[in-house]
Amino acid sequence: MRERGGRRLLLTGAGLAALLLAAALAGPALLPHAPDTQLDPVAARHLPPGSTRLLVTLADGRTLAAERVAPLPGGGLRLTRLGREQHLAASELADAPVRPTRFLLGTDRFGRDLAARLLAGARVSLAVGLAAVAIALTLGIAAGSVAALGGRWLDGVVMRIADAFLAFPRLFLALAAAAFLGPGLPTAIAVLAATGWMGVARLVRAELLSLEGREFAFAARASGLPAGRIFLRHLLPNALTPVFVDAALRLGDTILIEASLSFLGLGIQPPQASWGNLIADGRDALASAWWVAAFPGAALVVAVLAFNLLGEGLRDALDPRRRRPC
Structure with a gap:
């Protein structure tokens, strides 16, 4: 009985350790954001786990997080961020600027995943x-x-x-x-x-x-x-x-x-x-x-x-x- 219990401990510990090592090695490459990327320190700050936001990439490389996005005449966008509307002209946007993103574990105070x-x-x-x-x-x-x-x-x-x-x-x-x-x-x-x-x-x-x-x-x-x-x-x-x-x-x-x-x-x-x-x-x-x-x-x-x-x-x-x- 002792030997069977030891084998169970060994398999459980080895399985958890292998899972941790695999997540550490492959995990960051599977996620859409780099760990140090500040997505939107204002609108993406302290989002709870499972939150979904529309990330809008600007021409200058910055990213804005919005709850809703609607098109405007001339190729611009109307963003709803923290309950307020913000209009962006087409010249301010990057190519293919909008992508939906789910934050599985939420975000920190700087809007990082x-x-x-x-x-x-x-x-x-x-x-x-x-x-x-x-x-x-x-x-x-x-x-x-x-x-x-x-x-x-x-x-x-x-x-x-x-x-x-x-x-x-x-x-x-x-x-x-x-x-x-x-x-x-x-x-x-x-x-x-x-x-x-x-x-x-x-x-x-x-x-x-x-x-x-x-x-x-x-x-x-x-x-x-x-x-x-x-x-x-x-x-x-x-x-x-x-x-x-x-x-x-x-x-x-x-x-x-x-x-x-x-x-x-x-x-x-x-x-x-x-x-x-x-x-x-x-x-x-x-x-x-x-x-x-x-x-x-x-x-x-x-x-x-x-x-x-x-x-x-x-x-x-x-x-x-x-x-x-x-």
Whole structure:
């Protein structure tokens, strides 16, 4: 029964994670508007989800959003915007100027399509999380290997450094580092990677020390294999199984911390979209435009849940000690 439940967790987490990645990669290309395009800051501001507007493109490249459009003699148009009529001459209009558009998730205070910004934010948040976790895993595996195989002195130095970092909450370290280095995408990745390697190092060190005492390691040393080959061919591959589980769990935590940094203005900076700064953008309009913060918040919850379920499912699938017969 436990094994069946673990498989269900794994499939659910993997499905949600795959859906998020597919939406992040393909979503912005499928939407009619770029995430940073301000369609009409006056008439398209804080439109609720499902709203439909007629977008009128002007000859100078600007866009006006109207509830109704009617033709005028001479090729002009009569627009109804916010209950008021506005007349445009034919010379003011672009070619094929009118197109109806539905805003599935509404718009923000600048008249930007929230669905486009949500998917663009997914791309940024997931990319930052994946890059930071990949770098943290690399650093952690290297540090843990040095600590386990480099002798007592190196072990003590590496582990004391890791313990010093682990003595502080990760979010506190990330906030302090981001405030010192300044906001931005490269800073966010560097800060999250630099504050995420310690747990990986301790995990890899413990696994390697345990594997060194196994029979297959004794047999490899007795056969005269070089120490480097024993490490690369026999010890490290067996030590990485729990690291994969930890990486999935760590990814959700990293995305959440990135969103916290962006929410506080120390991560991804507007107009570039991130789930954190999208939530921050909507916090002052929760009473009148709840969707601006609610949809990015829901996406963040789904992402963290997906990777936590994926990690728990991987743990049940890869750890034989957690399997029980039905």
